[in-house]
Amino acid sequence: MRVLHRPTASGDLALHVRVAGVDPDRPPVVLVHGMAGDHSTWRTFARALRREGRSVVSVDLRGHGRSGHAATYRLDDFRDDLRFVLDDLDIDVADVVAHSLGAHSALRLAMDVPNRVRRIVLEEIPPMPRDQHDLDENIVVAASLGERVRGLGWAVRNPVPIIRFDRRVATEVSTQFEVADPDWWTRLRAVTAPALVISGGRRSFLPPQHLRSLSEVLPGGRFTVIGAGHSVHRDRTADFGSAAGEFLRSP
Structure with a gap:
């Protein structure tokens, strides 16, 4: 792991990233986990990318994994952390694959600096509510019972992300989706x-249907369903790897 020190108003924030592989001919693939996860959730997919010769940067978001806990957890904070990672590692442009909160953060990055992102895979991204109707559905940042049960086995095998997770992230992020x-x-x-x-x-x-609507608004958006629940890359690893890998291989 490499430690990057990002200056903030409350002091330096340590951001841990794992950098592996060298591919001088293609942009690196930046992997961004979801809430309460860390870089380790991408191990299988990262190995597949490295077998193809791709360089991979796996990020621990603020408040997650080995990265530091922070004073604030605004959605734009996560976006700005990702931009800092690109800057600090001298990455001009990257492919990005991201899940849930990480996908939302990565999409904010692509909105803010579109020239820095070549291709982007958004797995189970929570969109911002458009209006009161969306708010009344109360759909975001609250995993179902079934998803929690499916995640229990993963947590037992790899408890470190849950142990290191700053619980304030969930509270502050949820409020912003209200x-x-x-x-x-x-x-x-x-x-x-x-x-x-x-x-x-x-x-x-x-x-x-909300994710389909998002894909239809994005100028270059595509949409696919892999019926696995919220953690597709974890619970349908091969299917996710096939879909995301083929997309990234496109010129």
Whole structure:
């Protein structure tokens, strides 16, 4: 692991990243986990990428894994951390594969600096609520009982992410999804990277139609369903690897 020190108003924030592989001809693939996870959730997919010769950067978000706990957990904080990682590692442009909270953060990055992202895979990304109707559905950042049960086995095998997770992240992030933000949907038009939006289907707490709507707004959006629930890359590893890998191999 490499430790990057990002200056913030409350002091330096340690961001841990794992960098592996060298591919001078293609952009690195940046992997961003979801809430309460860390870089280790991508081990299988990262190995597959390295077998193809790709260089891989796996990030621990603030408040997760070996990265430091922070004073704030605004959605734009996570976006800015990802931009800092690109800057500090001298990465001009990257492919990004991200899950849940990480996918939302990565999409904010692609909205803010579209020239830094070549292709982006958004697995089970929670979109911002558009209006009161979306708010009334109460669908975001609250995993279903089934998802929690499916995640229990993973947590038993690898308890470190849960142990290191700053619980304030969940509270602060959830609060930000309780306010409608139609402008977020408008700003999606700024994304220039082709995007693959992966839904976990009806087993997920995120209704597939919301993710399909997101893919339709993105200028280069594509949509697919892999019926695994919220953690597709974990519970349908081969299917996720096939879909995401094929997408990343496109020119």
